[in-house]
Amino acid sequence: MSSSGFASKCTILASVVGEPPLTGGVSGTAPIAITTLMVTPIVPIPEVRVQSRNASTPVLEAPFEYLQTYAAGTHPIEKGQTLLVNDVAYPITNVEVWPVANDVRVRLILQRIDD
Numbered sequence: 001m002s003s004s005g006f007a008s009k010c011t012i013l014a015s016v017v018g019e020p021p022l023t024g025g026v027s028g029t030a031p032i033a034i035t036t037l038m039v040t041p042i043v044p045i046p047e048v049r050v051q052s053r054n055a056s057t058p059v060l061e062a063p064f065e066y067l068q069t070y071a072a073g074t075h076p077i078e079k080g081q082t083l084l085v086n087d088v089a090y091p092i093t094n095v096e097v098w099p100v101a102n103d104v105r106v107r108l109i110l111q112r113i114d115d
Helices: 003-007
Strands: 012-017 032-039 064-072 082-085 088-100 103-113
Touching: 003 064, 032 064, 032 082
Parallel strands: none
Antiparallel strands: 012 032, 012 082, 064 103, 082 088, 088 103
């Protein structure tokens, strides 16, 4: 898929905030790293599962679910930052840069934390 074809799949407006700086040992407001980031729809990652060491032992449900989204181009996004979409915060657990032909795509692995 060409870069313009892939970019047309990035239909969700998001922003990325970093870790809040510590001032006198107190965490402040998180600085916005990227205010306008177009990403693909956020979807679950079915292949990421908690595995038990013993197949006969049941695995407890984790209080979060892994999700993924992609963005076209390079961006200063780092693990530990937070992706904000429609006032929902998704912690970024991993950032993967994928060079594709004459293009770059960024895969963001996110967590949806259940309340």
